[in-house]
Amino acid sequence: MAEPEVKNRKPRLLILIDSDPRTSPRPAEALRVAGGIGVWEQVQVSVVLRHAASWAYSADAEGLKGGRMFRQFIGMVRESGGEVYLQASEETMQVIDAETLMQSNLKDSRLAELAAGADYLMRF
Amino acid sequence: MESSGGLEVQTSPIPVQMPEPPPTGEPVPTVAAVPEPVVASAPSSVQETGPKRKLGVLVSVGPGHPNFEHGVRLAEAAMRSGMEVYLYCLDDAVLGIADARLQSMRGLGLRLFGCEFARRRRKMPPDELAIYGGLTMLSDLTAATDRFVGFN
Numbered sequence: 001m002a003e004p005e006v007k008n009r010k011p012r013l014l015i016l017i018d019s020d021p022r023t024s025p026r027p028a029e030a031l032r033v034a035g036g037i038g039v040w041e042q043v044q045v046s047v048v049l050r051h052a053a054s055w056a057y058s059a060d061a062e063g064l065k066g067g068r069m070f071r072q073f074i075g076m077v078r079e080s081g082g083e084v085y086l087q088a089s090e091e092t093m094q095v096i097d098a099e100t101l102m103q104s105n106l107k108d109s110r111l112a113e114l115a116a117g118a119d120y121l122m123r124f
Numbered sequence: 125m126e127s128s129g130g131l132e133v134q135t136s137p138i139p140v141q142m143p144e145p146p147p148t149g150e151p152v153p154t155v156a157a158v159p160e161p162v163v164a165s166a167p168s169s170v171q172e173t174g175p176k177r178k179l180g181v182l183v184s185v186g187p188g189h190p191n192f193e194h195g196v197r198l199a200e201a202a203m204r205s206g207m208e209v210y211l212y213c214l215d216d217a218v219l220g221i222a223d224a225r226l227q228s229m230r231g232l233g234l235r236l237f238g239c240e241f242a243r244r245r246r247k248m249p250p251d252e253l254a255i256y257g258g259l260t261m262l263s264d265l266t267a268a269t270d271r272f273v274g275f276n
Binding site: 010011013026029030032033036037039040042043119120122123124 | 184214215258260263264272273274276
């Protein structure tokens, strides 16, 4: 295993969430972790809500498991300089507003670049 | 003695092997007669070259999940190889803090942390099996370790 390069920048952490907040509390916990790590500004945190996880962005997300955390921690990640990206599924495209879809959408090719540039990748 | 699939745990003092006395009638070698041992230098690849490398491990699944096993075994292997290991139990993984292997490794130097929020949510009583704290600890581990791995 190659040695990690010595770097003078913050480590980059990519949190990829693809579990379904309609059935699992894990997406909410993952966002809490992202917010909780990012707020200390020692680590550059990016979050991708992929496919089923993008229900966290739906208008009625607060009704999902741990739903109160979504708005709180998505905001916290962004306020700490991090990004929260979205890869909507066909279903969630119907329930997420168009502006959010346009602003936060992430293509697979860009996800690959983010993953390649991250020091650490966690999948929930 | 070996814990289940884990590291050996020393519970008794290390046995000290005393030098055997020379057989009767034979001359006792004097200091001058014994050649000085030559200290062989280890190959550079295995020499200690500085502070230990640090590995951070995040586990967020409970003890019944295969990824919990992967996390514990990676921590074991890393400790055997001489790394400093910091293991943070998040979410359901706090239920595994009492795992005998983790506690054995703790006795051997594992830095074991638990998420205080996860402990309280599960109404687990406070204990001293790990250091419980918030995500600032996890942030520190992510930033300060040489490698950081998650088992979720």
